[in-house]
Amino acid sequence: MSTTSERSIEVGGLRLDCECRRATVNGSDLYLSAGEFDLLARLAVEPGSVATVNELIAEAFGNGVGVTPETIWRAVERVKRKLELRGMPDVLERVAEDGIRLTPLAEACEDAGPSDAALAKAA
16 A cells, blocks of 8 residues: 655655655665656555656656666666665566556565665675
């Protein structure tokens, strides 16, 4: 279940504080660039809904100047990797050729924590 207020978005163990631009997974900080945060926030507003690459360029990356579909896919891969390290694997899903969604699986991962081996490997 997703909850959204003016200031925050919560999907399972994922919490995005839009005012502070802070992301956490089960209380642990998730370090994201500004573009990564905007991408994840856009997807978290409607978990399970598919957003196209063109929608993400327009909505998550402002005017989209200089942003290509490849830019979006690279950002998606970085966010996926960061979520996996925090115990939320497979919550970003590619749909068809140009769609992406935050899966409802994000809610199922609420009790998951980061794997010690994964965190050590990332360090």
